[in-house]
Amino acid sequence: MTLVPHANDTSVPTPVELRRHVARATGRLRDTAVHVGRLVEDRTPGPVLAAAWRTATRVRDTAARSGRLTGHPRRGPVGAKAGRAASLARSHRTALATAAGVLTVAVLARRSRRARREQ
Helix, strand or coil: CCEEECCCCCEEECHHHHHHHHHHHHHHHHHHHHHHHHHHHHHCCHHHHHHHHHHHHHHHHHHHHHHHHHCCCCCCHHHHHHHHHHHHHHHCHHHHHHHHHHHHHHHHHHHHHHHHHHC
16 A cells, blocks of 8 residues: 655555445455345245335335325325424434334343243
């Protein structure tokens, strides 16, 4: 790796080398993600995969339908509120994803606690 002097006398890689390095790292990460995805898919029972596909299809269809409804030019006050809620959700995706993850973990922990108590 060729190093060029930086403003404060430290060495940094050239932009071309940095892009090459990032491209290699991205490729390795992508390969690892594909490998992990295949491992998870291989070890997941068939009924669970089928349920996940059905749920994903249902969510995709519902999202498409709600997108068509919100895009309708003559929407009433409910549609306006839905549009504002959708734009708010788009602007706070990280917070919503975090909240959904916390809620999921809480529900799973409660179910596992309840299952242990019943044994």
